[in-house]
Amino acid sequence: MHNIKRFFIFGEEWLYYKVYCGTYSADRALRGEIKILVAELLERKLIDHWFFIRYNDPDPHLRLRFHLIDTAVLQKVIQAINFHFNTLLLSNTIYEVSIAVYHRETERYGENTIAEAEQLFYHNSQRILDFICTVSLEHDETARLFASLHMIAEVLNQFEVPLTSSHEFVQNMFLEHKSQYNIERTQKRKMSDIYLMHKKDIILLLTEGKDPIYLAGLHELVKCKAEEIKTIKIILQKQEQEQNVAILELIASFIHMNINRMFRTKQREYEFLCYDIMNRYYQHAINKK
Structure with missing residues (x-):
């Protein structure tokens, strides 16, 4: 049996954000503040990887997941994310941000x-x-x-x-x-x-x-x-x-x-x-x- 963690709540090693915006605004957000954000988090060695997908539920949004190097850096990561998301909100590139539980798709990608x-x-x-x-x-x-x-x-x-x-x-x-x-x-x-x-x-x-x-x-x-x-x-x-x-x-x-x-x-x-x-x-x- 594999001892694989199947979900992560806020504060654990995976952070999961839903960023609501229009379909074209999503690319503007990615090219701008999100690119700057992930480069900063990687360079400061606060995260070691991240990824995004596009989704509708039914409203279009980006789903962003960030993997922390260590949960001890959580506050620093949140501060960086908040700064860049605030910029996106003020420019009306995005209009809503929410935090969610990350459920890993182990059935689809395999536990191992x-x-x-x-x-x-x-x-x-x-x-x-x-x-x-x-x-x-x-x-x-x-x-x-x-x-x-x-x-x-x-x-x-x-x-x-x-x-x-x-x-x-x-x-x-x-x-x-x-x-x-x-x-x-x-x-x-x-x-x-x-x-x-x-x-x-x-x-x-x-x-x-x-x-x-x-x-x-x-x-x-x-x-x-x-x-x-x-x-x-x-x-x-x-x-x-x-x-x-x-x-x-x-x-x-x-x-x-x-x-x-x-x-x-x-x-x-x-x-x-x-x-x-x-x-x-x-x-x-x-x-x-």
């Missing part, structure tokens, strides 16, 4: 790998935060789509999923999403058009790591870093010893959360589009072999 999953959430949150601070408004939607495709390929690659298995995985995920939507013919055509329009750039990015001219630096910005790869290796080792959750289910959950962070709205629709494109891409890659 939940800590590593949280580490991956941290690395992905950092990457996406850097990304949204860099992407130009002119190519915003395309850049987010390309970055998401790159991250799907990266996750499958780092988890050592072979090409044919990767294709089978994205195909199954595409069909699963398709069954949840009543896709009209015009929407199917639109999805196909998006792939055909960007096919050359997608293939160059995913096979050779070459950025489209209008998205220079994207590959370097969103690729897995050394610490992230190290965490994935630990998950794979633990999975060999004791598999609480099937590895492809874990991968699907990580991809789902990556896309949630990347897009401001319609995340499920974008996830469906990403799996459609990756299904076409992997079929192309297999045909080329």
Whole structure:
């Protein structure tokens, strides 16, 4: 049996805040005060990791979790958070903040790998935060789509999923999403058009790591870093010893959360589009072999 702590109340090692704001204001908050806040907390060694997700319940908000180095630094962390959240409130970027109990999703991510999953959430949150601070408004939607495709390929690659298995995985995920939507013919055509329009750039990015001219630096910005790869290796080792959750289910959950962070709205629709494109891409890659 694993002695895993399943929830954290305020004052324990995980702090959990809900920050209510509009969907576009969320990006302004992330690019501004939240980026400054997490950089400060990490630099002062008050936290060692953090992560965010976008959520509606039903009002849109950011869910922020901060992992304290030690509960002895709680007051310092609260003071820093209050300062930056006050700035966001005064500027009307956000309008409400609440504190909640953090319930870990051990059933979804595995009791023996939940800590590593949280580490991956941290690395992905950092990457996406850097990304949204860099992407130009002119190519915003395309850049987010390309970055998401790159991250799907990266996750499958780092988890050592072979090409044919990767294709089978994205195909199954595409069909699963398709069954949840009543896709009209015009929407199917639109999805196909998006792939055909960007096919050359997608293939160059995913096979050779070459950025489209209008998205220079994207590959370097969103690729897995050394610490992230190290965490994935630990998950794979633990999975060999004791598999609480099937590895492809874990991968699907990580991809789902990556896309949630990347897009401001319609995340499920974008996830469906990403799996459609990756299904076409992997079929192309297999045909080329």
